[in-house]
Amino acid sequence: MDVNTSNALVYLVDDELPVRDALSMLIKMSGFAVSSYDSAEAFLNNYDPDQPGCLVLDVTMPVMSGLELQEELVKRKSNIPIIFMSGNADILDSAKALRSGAVAFLEKPFENQIFLQTINEAVKKDLSTRKQRL
Numbered sequence: 001m002d003v004n005t006s007n008a009l010v011y012l013v014d015d016e017l018p019v020r021d022a023l024s025m026l027i028k029m030s031g032f033a034v035s036s037y038d039s040a041e042a043f044l045n046n047y048d049p050d051q052p053g054c055l056v057l058d059v060t061m062p063v064m065s066g067l068e069l070q071e072e073l074v075k076r077k078s079n080i081p082i083i084f085m086s087g088n089a090d091i092l093d094s095a096k097a098l099r100s101g102a103v104a105f106l107e108k109p110f111e112n113q114i115f116l117q118t119i120n121e122a123v124k125k126d127l128s129t130r131k132q133r134l
Helices: 017-029 040-046 066-075 091-099 112-133
Strands: 009-013 033-037 053-058 082-086 104-107
Touching (some): 009 040, 017 033, 017 053, 017 112, 040 066, 066 082, 066 091, 082 091, 082 112, 091 104, 104 112
Parallel strands (some): 009 033, 009 053, 053 082, 082 104
16 A cells, blocks of 8 residues: 555445455555445445545445446446455446446456555545635
């Protein structure tokens, strides 16, 4: 983690507890603060748009999918960088996510180093965007 990203928070949304736990631990070990949720709804109830960071989001979840959450965030004019991850998404899901502004779409399983590098880039993008808006 870079010094300038130290106040950033990585939001992690995945309905599978083992995945959430493993990724939360990995993110924390890399030096980022992480806040994890088991559903899109739980994330929306706790999301602070003033908090710099990024959102790591599973595509396939019950009730509200990752793509539906992305649509909701767009409606709310949220600029949080989104990193999608999926173990069973297709090309159309990936294309839709990226067209709607996602910064990355990772296929599970992915390499830890690529995952952490993607988070670092997303957080830097968020901090840069916030700085430009000021």
